[in-house]
Amino acid sequence: MMENIIIHAPALLVAIPLFSAFITPLLSRLHHRVRDAFVIIVLAVTEILAILLAQHIYAQGIMTYVFGADIPSLTTEIPIRIVFEVDGMSIFMVLISFTIALVAAVYSASFFKKEDGLDRYYTLLLLMTAGMVGMELTGDMFNFFVFLEITSIASCALIAFWxxxxxxxxxxxxxxxxxxxxxxxxxxxxxxxxxxxxxxxxxxxxxxxxxxxxxxxxxxxxxxxxxxxxxxxxxxxxxxxxxxxxxxxxxxxxxxxxxxxxxxxxxxxxxxxxxxxxxxxxxxxxxxxxxxxxxxxxxxxxxxxxxxxxxxxxxxxxxxxxxxxxxxxxxxxxxxxx
Known part of the structure; x- marks a missing residue:
């Protein structure tokens, strides 16, 4: 079980906050505390997953994750597919990104009280997190551009929140x-x-x-x-x-x-x-x-x-x-x- 999680961890680090971003507005209809707790839990879980992956990377070396492959972590040559390349520097940056995003989410839960549009705010925060983590993990130049755009658009909307x-x-x-x-x-x-x-x-x-x-x-x-x-x-x-x-x-x-x-x-x-x-x-x-x-x-x-x-x-x-x-x-x- 744990081995499978580690194998698919590079994809999960982007997929979890990405899909959670679209669940957040639905949870806002239940209660704002449910939404806030959900976002914090999502970022905390992905941070733990990033720590587990970091331990694997620093112990085993560089990990390549190939989307669509039968065994995503095994490659004999440079694949012609979407690839995440995880090494010591990239996973270190991922840990920094998730830590800062988690701090921002925790602070937001206490800072914002009666602001309008907080469901969209947390959606944008998770999208920005997914974008910058994708930038740090991708092994493909075009996907680097795509994740850069996701990060930029979400960041712009957050800056204009007020x-x-x-x-x-x-x-x-x-x-x-x-x-x-x-x-x-x-x-x-x-x-x-x-x-x-x-x-x-x-x-x-x-x-x-x-x-x-x-x-x-x-x-x-x-x-x-x-x-x-x-x-x-x-x-x-x-x-x-x-x-x-x-x-x-x-x-x-x-x-x-x-x-x-x-x-x-x-x-x-x-x-x-x-x-x-x-x-x-x-x-x-x-x-x-x-x-x-x-x-x-x-x-x-x-x-x-x-x-x-x-x-x-x-x-x-x-x-x-x-x-x-x-x-x-x-x-x-x-x-x-x-």
Whole structure:
């Protein structure tokens, strides 16, 4: 029993919150406490499942889950199907995502008392959770784009939850514009890579990539898109508004989506383009270090002049993103992708 659960855990980590999102509005008709408890239980169960999977991954190594296969966890070659690739880094990010989502749900249950539309709020929270976990588990570039879109749309709606506040709507509008541009860049990059190699599987692309001019254009598009989503300067303008104007519980959850985008930067640099023998990834690394320093400078200096405490915290969060980007850039500059 437990072995079967572990085998199908990668799919369950996305499927459980995804299907629960559509059950939540029905439970709201019974009682709001039933709905709140259901959401918290769903996220707690998936967190426990993620912990069990993490123990398996750290003990047994990388796990590949192939949708539609007779034995999803067994593969002899790169499959031409939808694939989840679970390794130490991805499961670590999944644990962070579920932990933050669970904290947001628990806080929401106590923070929101007589707000309208809480059934839709919890639906969007679960959809956002499913989206960012899918981003962290998928081994396919097109599915990465799909999960990125699910995360973006749900996050935008959550930011605009207080629709009677003009600034919340403005913050949501900025977020959806940045997300739409980023999604377009990702889709273009996926199209370029598919046109070059007739494949969308990340492992197959990493194995066959030739580092042509088109591949380098795809790299720039992917990094630009994920930098927008992660709030890296000078593309950080949405983050202070989103963090500062959204409900506090939403701000907690959006932090996880930012981390998922940073995870995307890691995957692109160290996995997809990790064998960059014909492209100077050290240059990309130093560029990321420079962007990280700029992000820290803007975040810290802008935080000092804010009169609103929430916006000061939001700009401080921008600075924290800069520290993470410096870590990624340093790894590339040191040649750790080899």
């Amino acid at each position: 629709i009677d506040r003009e600034r919340s709507l403005e913050a949501a509008f900025k977020y959806i514009v940045i997300s739409a541009i980023g999604a377009l860049f990702v889709l273009m990059a996926v199209g370029f890579l598919y046109g070059q190699y007739d494949a969308l599987n990340i492992a197959m692309l990493a194995k066959n990539i030739q580092f042509t001019f088109v591949d380098k254009v795809a790299l720039v598009l992917l990094l630009a898109a994920l930098a927008m989503k992660a709030g890296i300067a000078p593309m950080h303008m949405w983050l202070p508004d989103a963090y500062g104007e959204a409900p506090p519980s939403v701000t907690i959850a959006i932090v996880a989506t930012t981390q998922a985008s940073l995870y995307g930067v890691l995957r692109v640099c160290f996995t997809l383009y990790g064998k960059g023998i014909e492209i100077n990834m050290a240059t990309i690394g130093w560029l990321l270090v420079g962007l990280g320093l700029l992000t820290i400078f803007i975040g810290v200096t802008m935080a000092l002049i804010q009169k609103s405490f929430t916006r000061a915290i939001a700009y401080a969060a921008v600075g924290e993103v800069g520290y993470m980007i410096i870590g990624i850039g340093t790894g590339l500059a040191a040649g750790l992708q080899d």
